[in-house]
Amino acid sequence: MTVTSPQGFRAAGITAGLKASGTPDLALVVNDGPEHTAAAVFTSNRVVGAPVMWSRQAVKDGVARAVVLNSGGANVCTGPGGFQDAHATAEKVADELGIGAIDVLVGSTGLIGVRLAADKLLAGVPVAVGALAADDAGGLAAATAIMTTDTVPKTAVRTVETPSGGTFTVGGMAKGAGMLAPALATMLCVITTDASVAAADADAALRAATRVTFDRVDSDGAMSTSDTVVLMASGASNVTPDLDVLTDAVTAICADLARQLVADAEGASHDIAITVTNATTEDAALAVARAVSRSNLVKAAVFGNDPNWGRILSQVGTVPEEVAPFDPAELDVSVNGVLVCKAGGAYEPPEKVDMAAARDVTFTIDLHAGDAEVTLWTNDLTHDYVHENSAYSS
Amino acid sequence: MTVTSPQGFRAAGITAGLKASGTPDLALVVNDGPEHTAAAVFTSNRVVGAPVMWSRQAVKDGVARAVVLNSGGANVCTGPGGFQDAHATAEKVADELGIGAIDVLVGSTGLIGVRLAADKLLAGVPVAVGALAADDAGGLAAATAIMTTDTVPKTAVRTVETPSGGTFTVGGMAKGAGMLAPALATMLCVITTDASVAAADADAALRAATRVTFDRVDSDGAMSTSDTVVLMASGASNVTPDLDVLTDAVTAICADLARQLVADAEGASHDIAITVTNATTEDAALAVARAVSRSNLVKAAVFGNDPNWGRILSQVGTVPEEVAPFDPAELDVSVNGVLVCKAGGAYEPPEKVDMAAARDVTFTIDLHAGDAEVTLWTNDLTHDYVHENSAYSS
Numbered sequence: 001m002t003v004t005s006p007q008g009f010r011a012a013g014i015t016a017g018l019k020a021s022g023t024p025d026l027a028l029v030v031n032d033g034p035e036h037t038a039a040a041v042f043t044s045n046r047v048v049g050a051p052v053m054w055s056r057q058a059v060k061d062g063v064a065r066a067v068v069l070n071s072g073g074a075n076v077c078t079g080p081g082g083f084q085d086a087h088a089t090a091e092k093v094a095d096e097l098g099i100g101a102i103d104v105l106v107g108s109t110g111l112i113g114v115r116l117a118a119d120k121l122l123a124g125v126p127v128a129v130g131a132l133a134a135d136d137a138g139g140l141a142a143a144t145a146i147m148t149t150d151t152v153p154k155t156a157v158r159t160v161e162t163p164s165g166g167t168f169t170v171g172g173m174a175k176g177a178g179m180l181a182p183a184l185a186t187m188l189c190v191i192t193t194d195a196s197v198a199a200a201d202a203d204a205a206l207r208a209a210t211r212v213t214f215d216r217v218d219s220d221g222a223m224s225t226s227d228t229v230v231l232m233a234s235g236a237s238n239v240t241p242d243l244d245v246l247t248d249a250v251t252a253i254c255a256d257l258a259r260q261l262v263a264d265a266e267g268a269s270h271d272i273a274i275t276v277t278n279a280t281t282e283d284a285a286l287a288v289a290r291a292v293s294r295s296n297l298v299k300a301a302v303f304g305n306d307p308n309w310g311r312i313l314s315q316v317g318t319v320p321e322e323v324a325p326f327d328p329a330e331l332d333v334s335v336n337g338v339l340v341c342k343a344g345g346a347y348e349p350p351e352k353v354d355m356a357a358a359r360d361v362t363f364t365i366d367l368h369a370g371d372a373e374v375t376l377w378t379n380d381l382t383h384d385y386v387h388e389n390s391a392y393s394s
Numbered sequence: 395m396t397v398t399s400p401q402g403f404r405a406a407g408i409t410a411g412l413k414a415s416g417t418p419d420l421a422l423v424v425n426d427g428p429e430h431t432a433a434a435v436f437t438s439n440r441v442v443g444a445p446v447m448w449s450r451q452a453v454k455d456g457v458a459r460a461v462v463l464n465s466g467g468a469n470v471c472t473g474p475g476g477f478q479d480a481h482a483t484a485e486k487v488a489d490e491l492g493i494g495a496i497d498v499l500v501g502s503t504g505l506i507g508v509r510l511a512a513d514k515l516l517a518g519v520p521v522a523v524g525a526l527a528a529d530d531a532g533g534l535a536a537a538t539a540i541m542t543t544d545t546v547p548k549t550a551v552r553t554v555e556t557p558s559g560g561t562f563t564v565g566g567m568a569k570g571a572g573m574l575a576p577a578l579a580t581m582l583c584v585i586t587t588d589a590s591v592a593a594a595d596a597d598a599a600l601r602a603a604t605r606v607t608f609d610r611v612d613s614d615g616a617m618s619t620s621d622t623v624v625l626m627a628s629g630a631s632n633v634t635p636d637l638d639v640l641t642d643a644v645t646a647i648c649a650d651l652a653r654q655l656v657a658d659a660e661g662a663s664h665d666i667a668i669t670v671t672n673a674t675t676e677d678a679a680l681a682v683a684r685a686v687s688r689s690n691l692v693k694a695a696v697f698g699n700d701p702n703w704g705r706i707l708s709q710v711g712t713v714p715e716e717v718a719p720f721d722p723a724e725l726d727v728s729v730n731g732v733l734v735c736k737a738g739g740a741y742e743p744p745e746k747v748d749m750a751a752a753r754d755v756t757f758t759i760d761l762h763a764g765d766a767e768v769t770l771w772t773n774d775l776t777h778d779y780v781h782e783n784s785a786y787s788s
Contacts, residue, residue, distance in 0.1 A: 047711030047722045047738070077707060079739045112704025113740045225708050296690065296775075297783055304784030310506025313471060314619050317441030328441045344441070345473045346507045381690075381784075383777050389691055390698030390775075 002139030002155035005171035006194035008032050008234025011138040012131035013145030016124025018072030018110075018117055024145035025072040026121065028128040029190050030097065031065050035235030038064030039202035040105065041210050043227035049076035050086040051106040052226060058090070058102050059230075062199025065103040067190050067230050068093045068128075069146050070121060071175070073110040074186060076225045085118045092122050096129040107228045109148055109175060109186040143173035146188055149388075150175050151264055156256035160249045166239035168195035170249045174257040186226040187214065187261065191253055195246060196235035205247040206231045213254035216286075216376045217262055218293045229254075262377045267385035270302050270355070272378050274363045280370035284324035288365060289376035291315045299381035305355040307335035313344070316365060325369055332366040396533030396549035399565035400588035402426050402628025405532040406525035407539030410518025412466030412504075412511055418539035419466040420515065422522040423584050424491065425459050429629030432458030433596035434499065435604050437621035443470035444480040445500040446620060452484070452496050453624075456593025459497040461584050461624050462487045462522075463540050464515060465569070467504040468580060470619045479512045486516050490523040501622045503542055503569060503580040537567035540582055543782075544569050544658055550650040554643045560633035562589035564643045568651040580620040581608065581655065585647055589640060590629035599641040600625045607648035610680075610770045611656055612687045623648075656771045661779030664696050664749070666772050668757045674764035678718035682759060683770035685709045693775035696755055701729035701747040707738070710759060719763050726760040 004011050009031055016026040031038075040059045042052050058064065068089055075082045090104040097104075108116070132138060143153035157171045176187035191206070210229055231250065241249070262271050274292050279285035292298055295315045301308040312333050316326075333341035338353045340346070355361055361380075398405050403425055410420040425432075434453045436446050452458065462483055469476050484498040491498075502510070526532060537547035551565045570581035585600070604623055625644065635643070656665050668686050673679035686692055686709045695702040706727050710720075727735035732747045734740070749755055755774075 045708060045711040046713070046715065047707050047725075077704060077735070077739050079737075112708065113735070225711060294688075296779075300780050300783035303780065306784070310471060313441050314439060314506065317439040317619060319440070321440065331441075341471070341507070343473075345471050381780055383780050385690075386694050386697065386775055386777050386780055389694035390700070 001136050001157055002143055003029050003171045003173050003190055003192045004134055004136060004139035005157040006169040006192045006234065008194050008236030009192045010132040010134045011142040012128045012133065013141030013143070014124060014128045014131050016070070017120040018070055024141065025070055026124045026128050027069045027142035027145035028093065028132065029067045029142055029192065030132055031232045031234050033234055035196060035233060036063050036065050036103065037197050037199050037202050037233040038062060038230065039199065039206045040228060040230045041206055043224060045225050047077070047225050049074050049108060049226045050078060050083040051075055051108045052228060053083060054086045054090060055105040055107070055228060058105055062202070063103055064105050064232055065099045066093055066097060067105045067107065069107040069188055071109050071146055071148050073108060073114055073116040074112050074226050075108040075116050076112040078113070078115050082115060085116050088118060089121055089125065092125040096126055105230055107188045109146065109188055109226055112225065139171065139173065146175040148175060154257055154260040156253045158249050158252050160241070160245065162239060162241050162245055166237070168193060168237040168239040168241060170253050172253040172257055174261060176261045186224040189229040189257060191231045191250060193233045194235065194237035195233055196238065196240040197233040197246060201243050201246060202231050202233055204243060205250045208247045209251040209254040213251060213258040217258050218290055218376055218378050262379065265379045267382050267388045268379035269359070269382050270361045270380040271359055272302055272361045272363065272380065273375055274378065275373065275375045276365045276367065277373045278370055279367045279372040280325050282372045282374055285372050285374035286376065287319050287323045288316055288367065289374055291319050292363065292365070293376055293378040296381050302355065302361055302380040303382045307340055307350045307353040307355060309333045309335065309341040312363060312365065313341060324367070326367040330368040334364040336362055395530050395551055396537055396567050397423050397565045397584055397586040398528055398530060398533035399551040400563040400586045400628065402588050402630030403586045404526040404528045405536035406522045406527065407535030407537070408518060408522045408525050410464070411514040412464055418535065419464055420518040420522050421463045421536040421539035422487065422526065423461045423536055423586065424526055425626045425628050427628055429590060429627060430457050430459050430497065431591050431593050431596050431627040432456060432624065433593065433600045434622060434624045435600055437618060439619050441471070441619050443468050443502060443620045444472060444476040445469055445502045446622060447477060448480045448484060449499040449501065449622060452499055456596065457497055458499050458626055459493045460487055460491060461499040461501065462519070463501040463582055465503050465540055465542050467502060467508055467510040468506050468620050469502040469510050470506040472507065472509050476509060479510050482512060483515055483519065486519040490520050499624055501582045503540065503582055503620055506619065533565065533567065540569040542569060546658060548651055548654040550647045552643050552646050554635070554639065556633060556635050556639055560631070562587060562631040562633040562635060564647050566647040566651055568655060570655045580618040583623040583651060585623070585625045585644060587627045588629065588631035589627055590632065590634040591627040591640060595637050595640060596625050596627055598637060599644045602641045603645040603648040607645060607652045611652050612684055612770055612772050656773065659773045661776050661782045662773035663776050664755045664774040665753055666696055666755045666757065666774065667769055668772065669767065669769045670759045670761060671767045672764055673761045673766040674719050676766045676768055679766050679768035680770065681713050681717045682710055682761065683768055685713050686757065686759070687770050687772040690775050696749065696774040697776045699749040701734055701744045701749060703727045703729065703735040706757060706759065707735060718761065720761040724762040728758040730756055
């Protein structure tokens with residue numbers, strides 16, 4: 001069901017005492033091999049947490065044997081002391097497992113600007129190592145320990161038969177209460193596979209997968225200071241899939257987890273899938289979709305079950321021509337399949353659109369400019385969003 | 395007090411019946427000369443209303459004798475019929491005043507995608523012409539007739555003595571319930587002056603003024619489909635100010651009106667002034683300020699009176715290095731004058747910041763990278779904003 005489904009992995013989730021709530025807050029995922037290939041993608045934010053600084057260096061050689069993750073504190077803007085905390089955590093995990101610290105990646109989520117309770121964190125590491133298990137329970141415990149405002153743990157698994165008859169498995173876990181979540185909506189994700197994968201292929205597959213999944217879940221357009229997605233491959237299946245087969249499998253796991261993030265977005269009452277069709281390029285389609293996804297006016301209208309295509313068109317019009325060529329007089333917009341705007345003007349009556357019936361809402365924006373298409377997911381803007389994000393303690 | 399304060403102008407505001415509410419909805423401002431210099435800036439949105447299409451052409455020669463404005467409908471996405479409505483309105487005003495239609499600018503605000511009740515609009519024009527008055531009452535009536543969700547009419551006036559001893563006056567009116575307003579927050583503004591101004595100087599002064607005023611009021615970063623700022627100069631004072639004197643006066647009027655827009659932002663409980671200091675360039679400072687102003691997480695925190703500098707720093711970090719060079723480890727952030735973040739980490743305790751005491755909130759972000767500075771205004775994200783914008787009819 002999760003990161004322990006592929007052969008060669010053990011996981012644990014325990015309570016180290018970092019969270020005031022007393023819920024699990026320390027997760028560990030260990031790759032027992034025989035191979036220890038790893039790749040990772042990180043936030044593009046220039047302000048990053050100490051764990052990101054550490055892990056960027058640690059994964060450079062394409063090798064990792066363990067990932068340690070904590071909730072209850074992001075360890076961001078914590079200065080040299082915070083970096084030391086991240087380093088000490090990796091060292092402690094390495095000591096307990098008899099490996100090198102440079103093969104231990106670190107991920108943290110929680111408030112910015114506050115030092116972690118390093119004593120509790122370090123004391124928790126041996127407990128987590130002692131709890132490591134290769135079964136579903138171990139994987140689920142790890143997925144639970146990285147939750148912050150998530151209401152459910154998020155896991156996924158796919159078993160893939162290769163054209164040559166071999167079978168390998170990909171598993172994953174993620175945290176993040178969607179783009180409309182409180183605080184900084186840090187996204188942490190660990191993906192495991194028992195396929196045998198070269199480091200360059202792991203990196204290529206992971207980058208290709210995140211580009212069309214996590215990168216197409218958008219709220220205010222800003223990645224957090226801590227976003228981290230790690231892929232570890234154990235080679236325990238003795239199957240070496242082609243890059244495209246591996247990429248498809250990793251993409252499926254990322255897409256599954258990304259949709260779970262959207263579905264768990266706190267404060268949201270609608271998930272919105274924005275599809276831009278007939279753009280000149282994929283980048284052009286994505287730019288238009290992002291412009292629409294970032295409009296509070298569009299999102300508040302969806303909360304009010306109002307198919308307000310004028311607000312959509314107004315956002316489409318903010319994209320510069322050099323980014324996305326199109327003729328404003330040719331734009332079509334459908335909401336939930338009803339063509340409310342045709343050729344830049346009113347068409348089907350908005351009353352025909354039923355938005356109250358379901359959580360899912362679809363916008364389709366036809367640019368009539370080319371043949372590229374992109375879908376981006378976001379949520380509506382609700383009273384609960386404002387409440388969660390104004391009441392959340394600093 | 396308003397557009398009729400400078401010599402040479404008359405104005406009127408009447409009820410044509412475009413609004414269901416029955417409140418005034420048609421405004422007219424006439425420049426009686428002796429000169430009829432005009433300049434205008436329009437929305438940068440690629441989807442624009444018919445009035446913008448018309449007025450862009452009409453002002454190209456640097457001459458305008460009248461501006462007719464209506465609330466109760468934006469005349470956007472209304473096709474060739476909508477353009478005809480805008481044209482017919484200009485023609486009607488021209489007929490009534492005995493001037494050419496090409497010297498009449500048009501501005502409209504209200505819902506997108508719905509044709510105006512052209513019969514009511516055209517029937518209202520002679521009534522407005524009959525009501526034209528050169529006194530304060532005429533100017534105030536015009537300022538009132540362009541209101542939509544505004545709670546108060548917005549007007550401003552400055553009288554300036556030139557170094558050579560002459561005196562000229564600049565007046566203005568604007569509508570727009572700030573950036574957090576319902577619907578598309580169209581901003582319409584008419585500025586009048588009795589200075590004698592060459593067309594090129596009018597254009598230069600207006601562009602310089604809007605760049606540092608209206609362009610620095612930001613919400614979701616999108617200009618509406620109808621934003622229009624018009625400057626008309628009558629020359630009736632016989633004073634020809636230097637360009638910098640004129641620019642300063644027009645900038646003062648625009649700044650005054652821009653602050654009134656922010657103060658009237660519906661649904662907002664705090665006005666936020668974001669000052670970015672010590673940037674390498676003005677553009678770099680502005681990019682950082684805009685990134686912060688567009689964060690729902692930052693804005694919701696302000697609604698909750700929470701000086702959450704971590705959310706501010708996270709937004710600053712989203713600006714690419716090629717746009718705004720700075721070292722994340724050197725960033726300082728003050729909220730209401732309290733240095734809560736120094737050198738990228740926690741400093742003064744957030745409890746020292748009192749945000750509940752006043753409507754105004756200030757962020758000061760020191761990039762330690764150069765000597766450029768910019769201030770941008772925005773508002774907080776509140777329950778009332780969501781309510782207004784989800785309940786507003788499509």
